[in-house]
Amino acid sequence: MMAEPESGLRAWVLADPTVAGLIGTRFYPMVLPQRLPTDPPFQDSCTYFRVSHRIPDEIPYPTVRIQVTCWSRTHSGARALATALEAAAGKKKGTSAGVEIKYASVANDLDMRDPVTGYYAVPVDFKVTYRRV
Helix, strand or coil: CCCCHHHHHHHHHHCCHHHHHHHCCCEEECCCCCCCCCCCCCCCEEEEEEEEEECCCCCCCCEEEEEEEEEECCHHHHHHHHHHHHHHHCCEEEEECCEEEEEEEEEEECCEECCCCCCEEEEEEEEEEEEEC
């Protein structure tokens, strides 16, 4: 199985002590896990998915856009998590989980609230230029 940039970004972010202190390992692909009535109260978490993938002809490295959504019961919690996430992975280079990240940058973020759950969400878009090692 080939290493993917999402795995590299996830490992990189979870290695950051500030982010790990906020979410532990609650960093999930695509959607939050379904909760059962017996589960403990909701805890701050992140979800991620690939928005786009561009393999240009003119440079040797592809670029992927990955959206990481920070979830919390409070707006300030979601915003604090987004700020920590941006500090952990924005404007960085390095190797993580079998992927050499040539450059990761924050392209965008915004504030949202899920009308069904009432949870606050801050989606953060990362542009990641990479190569598999």
